Amino acid sequence: MNRLPTLLLLLVFTTPAARAQLPMESDYFLEAPDSAKYAVIIVGPSVGADNVSRFRQWAYSLHDILIRDYGYSTDSITLLHDPDAAGPNAGNRLDGTSDRAGIAAAFSELRDQVSDGDQLTVYLIGHGSGEGGEAKFNIIGPDYTGPEFRELLEPFARQDMVIINTTSASYGFSTFLSGEGRVVISATRSASEKYDPVFSRYFIEALDGRAGDLDKNNRVSLLEAFNYARANVEQWYADQGRLASEHAGLDDNGDAMFSLGPGLDDPDGRLAEIAYIDSAAAETANLGGEALALKSRMQQLERSVFILRGRKAEFLEPDYWRQLEELLVELARVTARFHELAP
Numbered sequence: 001m002n003r004l005p006t007l008l009l010l011l012v013f014t015t016p017a018a019r020a021q022l023p024m025e026s027d028y029f030l031e032a033p034d035s036a037k038y039a040v041i042i043v044g045p046s047v048g049a050d051n052v053s054r055f056r057q058w059a060y061s062l063h064d065i066l067i068r069d070y071g072y073s074t075d076s077i078t079l080l081h082d083p084d085a086a087g088p089n090a091g092n093r094l095d096g097t098s099d100r101a102g103i104a105a106a107f108s109e110l111r112d113q114v115s116d117g118d119q120l121t122v123y124l125i126g127h128g129s130g131e132g133g134e135a136k137f138n139i140i141g142p143d144y145t146g147p148e149f150r151e152l153l154e155p156f157a158r159q160d161m162v163i164i165n166t167t168s169a170s171y172g173f174s175t176f177l178s179g180e181g182r183v184v185i186s187a188t189r190s191a192s193e194k195y196d197p198v199f200s201r202y203f204i205e206a207l208d209g210r211a212g213d214l215d216k217n218n219r220v221s222l223l224e225a226f227n228y229a230r231a232n233v234e235q236w237y238a239d240q241g242r243l244a245s246e247h248a249g250l251d252d253n254g255d256a257m258f259s260l261g262p263g264l265d266d267p268d269g270r271l272a273e274i275a276y277i278d279s280a281a282a283e284t285a286n287l288g289g290e291a292l293a294l295k296s297r298m299q300q301l302e303r304s305v306f307i308l309r310g311r312k313a314e315f316l317e318p319d320y321w322r323q324l325e326e327l328l329v330e331l332a333r334v335t336a337r338f339h340e341l342a343p
Helices: 004-013 049-070 100-111 146-156 170-175 199-210 222-240 270-274 289-310 317-341
Strands: 037-043 077-081 119-125 160-165 182-186 249-251
Touching: 037 049, 037 100, 049 077, 049 119, 049 199, 077 100, 100 146, 146 160, 146 170, 160 170, 170 182, 170 249, 182 222, 199 222, 222 249, 222 270, 270 289, 289 317
Parallel strands: 037 077, 037 119, 119 160, 160 182
Antiparallel strands: 182 249
């Protein structure tokens, strides 16, 4: 099915964010043909059989979906878990223990694997606590504070970084991980939101079968996954007849001020809009040389359209529409040729 008309309508008529702008020459989340994507999933300990089972299910589902649908492999995913809570069906998913030694060893090994321009996504599942410099991600043994975890990630300054913190009271910890060129998602907006969030459930659901793919380009961006999860969390609380005890936020401009509704006239959302979950291997494994080049060009053009749309306020109206038209015409031409080769 030709998805281009739907994509063009969304690209053109979605209101741009006047304050959330990226330079056209930005190389964040550029997705060069030779770049790779890695994921680290860290599951903290919990109390109670229901929570233990829920966290384990989320982690294993996420692991399996990334491999099945998004081009990852067991070599590009690191899953750290409490071995006593891993259950009987862990298979070959587990790579280490979610304690300080296991986490430090995993990131040390990853430093030797990644190259400049690769993408690293860190998923935190479990419990958080505290605020300010004492905000923590609960692990086996002594917990990590926000400043300590930020230091752990410092060697990855030359990689595109995504942090998805789905823990309770995640906000304080997440603010320390904010930075230029990073997409950081927090399941909560304050330390007082300390009850177990359901955000992780719906974020993973957004990835499953690409349910969160709003623009129908067969890819799920971080912004799409966030918005899908946020909307479903709100609906879940409404269906329960309960006042929401979690409000997810996203920061991608480095100011650590998490937006509850990124996009439109909001300072956040433009980077998350061009940051995708999938690895290039997810759709390019069976493509020939010309089709592979066309696929790469399609992704570059879509990226340029998103960035231009976010900078609309900088242009005179005729100049903006002229540049947008040029991009969309080329995108239509390249897409049509791609579908001739890979129907």
